[in-house]
Amino acid sequence: MNTRGSDFWDQPSTPPIGPEQFNEIVTTAADLAIVLDTEGKVHSVITNPLNPTLGRLDHWKDRDIRDFLAEDSMPKIEAQLQAYRSGEKAKVDAIEVNHFDNANWEFPIRYTLHKTGRDNIILMLGRDLRPIAELQHRLVKAQLALEKDYETHRDYETRYRVIMEAARDALVLVDVGTGRIVDLNSSAAQILGAETETLTGSAFTQEFEGKRRGEFIEGLVLAAGDETARSVTVQTRRSEAEVVLHPMVFRAAGDKTLLCRIETAGNSESVAAELSQVLSALYRDGADAVVFTDAHGVIRSANDAFLGLCDAGQLADVKGKSLGDFLARGSVDLKVLIDNAARNKKMRLYSTRLEGEFGSQLSVEMSATHLSAAGRAGFAFIIRDTSRMEVVREPISALPGPAPMSDDAMRNVMDLVGSAPLKDIVSATTDVVEKMCIETAVELTDNNRVAAAEMLGLSRQSLYVKLRKYGLLAKNDSSSSDQA
Numbered sequence: 001m002n003t004r005g006s007d008f009w010d011q012p013s014t015p016p017i018g019p020e021q022f023n024e025i026v027t028t029a030a031d032l033a034i035v036l037d038t039e040g041k042v043h044s045v046i047t048n049p050l051n052p053t054l055g056r057l058d059h060w061k062d063r064d065i066r067d068f069l070a071e072d073s074m075p076k077i078e079a080q081l082q083a084y085r086s087g088e089k090a091k092v093d094a095i096e097v098n099h100f101d102n103a104n105w106e107f108p109i110r111y112t113l114h115k116t117g118r119d120n121i122i123l124m125l126g127r128d129l130r131p132i133a134e135l136q137h138r139l140v141k142a143q144l145a146l147e148k149d150y151e152t153h154r155d156y157e158t159r160y161r162v163i164m165e166a167a168r169d170a171l172v173l174v175d176v177g178t179g180r181i182v183d184l185n186s187s188a189a190q191i192l193g194a195e196t197e198t199l200t201g202s203a204f205t206q207e208f209e210g211k212r213r214g215e216f217i218e219g220l221v222l223a224a225g226d227e228t229a230r231s232v233t234v235q236t237r238r239s240e241a242e243v244v245l246h247p248m249v250f251r252a253a254g255d256k257t258l259l260c261r262i263e264t265a266g267n268s269e270s271v272a273a274e275l276s277q278v279l280s281a282l283y284r285d286g287a288d289a290v291v292f293t294d295a296h297g298v299i300r301s302a303n304d305a306f307l308g309l310c311d312a313g314q315l316a317d318v319k320g321k322s323l324g325d326f327l328a329r330g331s332v333d334l335k336v337l338i339d340n341a342a343r344n345k346k347m348r349l350y351s352t353r354l355e356g357e358f359g360s361q362l363s364v365e366m367s368a369t370h371l372s373a374a375g376r377a378g379f380a381f382i383i384r385d386t387s388r389m390e391v392v393r394e395p396i397s398a399l400p401g402p403a404p405m406s407d408d409a410m411r412n413v414m415d416l417v418g419s420a421p422l423k424d425i426v427s428a429t430t431d432v433v434e435k436m437c438i439e440t441a442v443e444l445t446d447n448n449r450v451a452a453a454e455m456l457g458l459s460r461q462s463l464y465v466k467l468r469k470y471g472l473l474a475k476n477d478s479s480s481s482d483q484a
Contacts, residue, residue, distance in 0.1 A: 026046065026123075026125070028048060028049075028050065029125065030048065030125035030126055030127065031047070031048045031051045031054065031109070031126055031127055031128040032045070032046070032047055032048070032054060032057075032109055032125075032126035032127075032128070033045070033046045033123065033124070033125055033126070034046075034060075034065070034111075034123075034124040034126070035116075035121060035122070035123055035124075036065055036121075036122055036124065037120045037121055037122070038081050038084045038085045038120045038121075038122065039081070039120075040064050040065050040066055040077065040081055041062065041063070041064055041065075042060045042061055042062065042063055042064070042065050043061070043062075043121070044061065045057050045058065045060045045061060051128055053128070053130070054107070054128065057101065059101075060101075065077065068099050068100055068101055069097055069098070069099060069100065070097070070098035070099070070100055070106065072098070073097035073098050073099075076095045076096075076097055077095070077097060080095060080113055080122075081122075084113075084115075084122055094110055094111065094112050095110070095111050095113075096108060096109070096110045096111075096129065097109055097111065107128065107129075107130055108128075108129040108130065108133060109126040109127065109128060109129060110126060110127045110129055111124045111125065111126045112124070112125050112126075164183070164185040165185055165186060167185060167187070168187070169187065169261050169262075169263075170184075170185065170187035170188035170190075170191050170261065170262040170263070171184065171185050171187070171188055171259065171260070171261055171262075172184040172188045172204070172258075172259075172260045172262065173257055173258070173259055173260075174204045174217070174220075174257065174258040174260060175255065175256075175257060175258075176217060176221060176249070176255070176256035176257060176258055177255060177256065179203055179204055179205055179213045179214075179216075179217045180201055180202060180203055180204065181199050181200055181201065181202055181203075181204050182200075182257065183200060184196060184199055184200065187262075188262055191236065191239070191241070191243060191262050191264060192207050192236055192238060192239070192262075193236060193238030193239040194238060204216075204217070204260075205217065206237065207236060207237055207238070208234040208235060208236060208237055209234070209235045209236070209237050209240075210235075211234065217258070219232060220232060220245065220247040220258055220260065221247070221249055221256075221258065223245075223247055224247040224248050224249040224258070225249065230246060230247070231244050231245065231246050232244070232245045232247070233245075241264060242264075243262050243263060243264050244262070244263045244264075245260045245261070245262060246260065246261040246262075246263065247259070247260050247261075248260075248261075283303050284303060284304070286303065286305060287305065288305060288382050288383065288384050289302070289303065289305040289306035289308075289309050289381075289382070289383035289384070289385075290302065290303045290305065290306065290380065290381070290382060290383075291303075291306050291323060291380070291381040291383065292371075292378060292379070292380050292381075293323055293378055293379050293380075293381065294376075294377075294378045294379075295377045295378055295379070296322075297322050297323045297324060297334045297338055297379070298320065298321070298322055298323075299318050299319055299320065299321055299322070299323055300319070300378065301315070301319070302315060302318055302319070305383075306318070306383060309354055309356070309362060309364070309383065309385060310326050310354060310355070310356045310357060311356035311357045311358055311360060312356075312357055317357070322334065323381065326354055326355055326356075327352055327353070327354065327355065328352055328353035328354070328355055328361060329352065329454055329455065332445070332451040332454050332455060333350075333352045335445070335448070335451065336350070336444045336445055336446075336451065336455075337350055337366060337368045337379075337381070338368070338379060339446050340368070340444065340446075341368035341369060341370045341379055342370050345369070345370050346367070346368065346369045346370065347367060347368045347369075348367045349365055349366075349367060350365065350366045350367070350368070350444075351363070351364075351365050351366075351386070352364060352366065354383065362385055362387045363385075363386045363387045364383050364384060364385055364386060364387075365383075365384045365386050366381055366382065366383050366384075367381070367382045368380070368381050369381075369382075431470075434466065434470075435470045435472075437456065438452070438456065438463070438466055438467065438470065438472065439472065441455045441456050442467075442472070449463055449464070449467075
């Protein structure tokens with residue numbers, strides 16, 4: 001038995017396929033089947049029911065196929081028809097043409113042309129090329145996107161390499177998971193004592209004496225997250241030099257990576273020395289007064305700018321004295337500054353008046369910072385003379401008429417007009433400002449009402465009346481700490 005069924009086609013007569021079955025086979029074997037004569041007239045057109053995107057093309061029947069062809073496709077069909085008319089057609093060729101129908105939409109078809117039992121009749125079996133064209137279009141877009149991504153990658157890679165080599169610091173990238181060096185620059189390779197190619201991919205821990213991989217990498221990660229100590233001191237294995245590692249952890253493509261900046265002892269000392277020189281010059285020649293005190297506000301050191309503000313001849317005249325001796329409100333100002341700086345680490349823009357050795361006073365703005373270096377707690381104060389600003393403001397306030405208001409304040413007051421009488425509006429806005437000032441003074445003095453009254457220029461009894469008026473007395477009673 002022939003399993004391929006070749007006996008079916010080897011019969012001398014036509015295979016026993018009925019017209020209905022033959023029509024069904026043709027329609028399902030091709031997306032589009034056209035029967036036309038050698039002059040180009042369409043006698044029949046059948047579309048594959050499994051490919052509904054072609055729609056109905058019954059209007060092609062009894063019309064010239066050239067009416068539905070793109071201009072560039074007509075020579076292809078004409079050449080095939082001419083070959084069939086002249087009887088020169090000896091083999092089956094495939095041609096690709098573009099069709100236009102009455103709706104002016106285009107679709108490409110690949111045809112194979114076949115002889116039939118009649119000399120002037122041709123069967124054209126076509127395959128819809130739109131899925132292939134769409135796939136090719138997607139492939140082209142994907143290729144262009146890949147090329148663009150590749151060019152972008154090359155651009156970033158070039159920038160990264162230039163920055164790594166141009167950086168003065170020695171930099172090493174380490175994979176946290178494997179502990180191996182991902183990349184490093186020439187400065188880092190020189191400190192570690194090997195070539196860049198040799199070190200890339202090697203274990204980072206092996207470059208240092210007496211370190212285990214897991215503990216060492218974990219220690220670097222912990223140091224990177226510790227704000228107080230972000231450095232690790234180690235000794236290199238090849239050059240036996242003591243270096244300081246400054247690690248930083250980040251994620252790249254989901255993996256943790258360590259960026260370690262390596263400093264030699266000499267480099268660290270030079271950076272520290274340079275910074276010390278700059279800070280010393282700023283302290284010595286700076287325009288603002290700088291004062292260092294102990295934890296109780298006793299002056300340890302002060303620059304020439306402070307000596308100039310308080311009319312002191314030399315540092316010995318102020319050293320050992322309390323900073324409060326030079327403030328208009330004395331210990332009240334000093335306590336407010338110290339308490340807030342100790343609680344919040346710093347305090348900004350505190351306005352007061354500074355008294356000189358001979359009774360002169362200057363308006364100043366002060367900021368305080370709590371220091372705890374080398375086990376010695378203290379405070380640093382920056383003092384700026386603002387008396388010149390008051391001189392500028394005085395002519396403005398001396399002009400006849402009301403003092404100028406900001407645009408926002410003016411709009412807020414104008415919004416109240418019409419909702420209440422003028423007397424009530426003035427009273428309400430005054431109360432709001434007065435309440436804000438009292439709350440700020442009580443907060444700055446840490447609920448010390450005696451100090452707050454002195455800061456506001458009120459008597460203690462007047463302050464109590466206003467606290468009761470604005471409902472602030474009961475609010476602060478639980479934490480009140482009145483001091484005589």
